[in-house]
Amino acid sequence: MKKSRITGIGHYVPENVVTNADLEKIMDTTNDWIVERTGIEARRWFNPDKDTVSNMATRATKMAADRAGIEIKDIEFIVFATITPDYFFPGSGVLLQRELGLQGIGALDIRNACSGFIYALSVADQFIKTGMYKTVLVVGAEIQSSALDKSTEGRSSSVIFADGAGAAILQATDEDRGVLSTHLHADGDYAEELYVHDPGSSRKTRLSKDMLDGKTFNLTMNGNTVFKHAVVRFSEVINEALQENGHVTEDIDLLIPHQANLRISNFVQRQFKLPDDKVFNNIMHYGNTTAASIPIAMSEAWEKGKIKEGDLICLAAFGSGFTWASSLIRW
Numbered sequence: 001m002k003k004s005r006i007t008g009i010g011h012y013v014p015e016n017v018v019t020n021a022d023l024e025k026i027m028d029t030t031n032d033w034i035v036e037r038t039g040i041e042a043r044r045w046f047n048p049d050k051d052t053v054s055n056m057a058t059r060a061t062k063m064a065a066d067r068a069g070i071e072i073k074d075i076e077f078i079v080f081a082t083i084t085p086d087y088f089f090p091g092s093g094v095l096l097q098r099e100l101g102l103q104g105i106g107a108l109d110i111r112n113a114c115s116g117f118i119y120a121l122s123v124a125d126q127f128i129k130t131g132m133y134k135t136v137l138v139v140g141a142e143i144q145s146s147a148l149d150k151s152t153e154g155r156s157s158s159v160i161f162a163d164g165a166g167a168a169i170l171q172a173t174d175e176d177r178g179v180l181s182t183h184l185h186a187d188g189d190y191a192e193e194l195y196v197h198d199p200g201s202s203r204k205t206r207l208s209k210d211m212l213d214g215k216t217f218n219l220t221m222n223g224n225t226v227f228k229h230a231v232v233r234f235s236e237v238i239n240e241a242l243q244e245n246g247h248v249t250e251d252i253d254l255l256i257p258h259q260a261n262l263r264i265s266n267f268v269q270r271q272f273k274l275p276d277d278k279v280f281n282n283i284m285h286y287g288n289t290t291a292a293s294i295p296i297a298m299s300e301a302w303e304k305g306k307i308k309e310g311d312l313i314c315l316a317a318f319g320s321g322f323t324w325a326s327s328l329i330r331w
């Protein structure tokens, strides 16, 4: 059976840098609180005149395709992970397809929040293993900043979430490397612990004054509950990936966790006794970009020479749903 390999990885983040000092001006918060509780020093928030989820994804895709040494027209299928699509429907996959000039090829949207990129990677991997496609574009892109309550009331979430895009070109190979396995989980009992309630379909009207007054269109998170589950599930799903492939912690060359909170990444690092140079974090600069965080981190890690041919890379994520996932990749 074929395996799938990531042959190119790229990213794009909006130019607009929002520092903790900028947030101090619009809500009751401090740089010290944000750095101590989250590790975040700055994040990117989109420019509504310039950035959309799909055009950020297009820029990330072009970088990934360049690095893979392929032409855009070689892409046969798109898997687009986002919970912040440009429209309520259709999904952003078709918008990206249009921007890339790939009219006609299939485009699938994935809505699994922070685990979305690994879910998308898994779907693309299955298509390649079965021989249906040879070159698949896998994207994670989000604009979270427009759903944040930027008043003091919403500060525990609004200091964390941010915008950006990452893309990977996944290609079929006969070599014994690439995506070794993916592991996907969910528990809908916790759906309302991290969610955006409106606009939803199961209401008399999609938009109402009550929704605007109640700010139910803003992202709502019970941070403590999410944190407690995250640290457990991250560890479980990394262990699952190692066991499935007969590997031990010491075999990991680089762990790229979803950039949820630096404290979560540090906790996982301590649990697995991984040295600093085996865990990649860039949440300091970009905040938590949900489905985009892993491909952005992977792209930067690759640029910095931290991902080399033959390395064993572990991806892991946890987020809204709850959903959690991991993947082991032999680069």
Ligand code: UT7
Pocket (backbone or CB within 6 Å): 028, 029, 030, 033, 034, 037, 038, 114, 155, 156, 157, 159, 160, 222, 223, 224, 226, 227, 230, 259, 260, 261, 264, 288, 290, 318, 319, 320
């Ligand atoms: O990516 C998807 C998954 N998401 C996550 O993994 C996020 C997981 N959760 C977290 O990262 C953390 O729970 C947060 C960073 C969201 C919050 O940190 P925390 O240590 O859990 O703080 P807390 O919510 O328990 O709040 C502690 C205190 C409260 O004040 P009192 O009640 O102790 O007086 C908050 O009002 O900190 C206050 N607080 C803030 N103070 C200054 C909350 N947000 C802020 C803020 N600035 N931005």
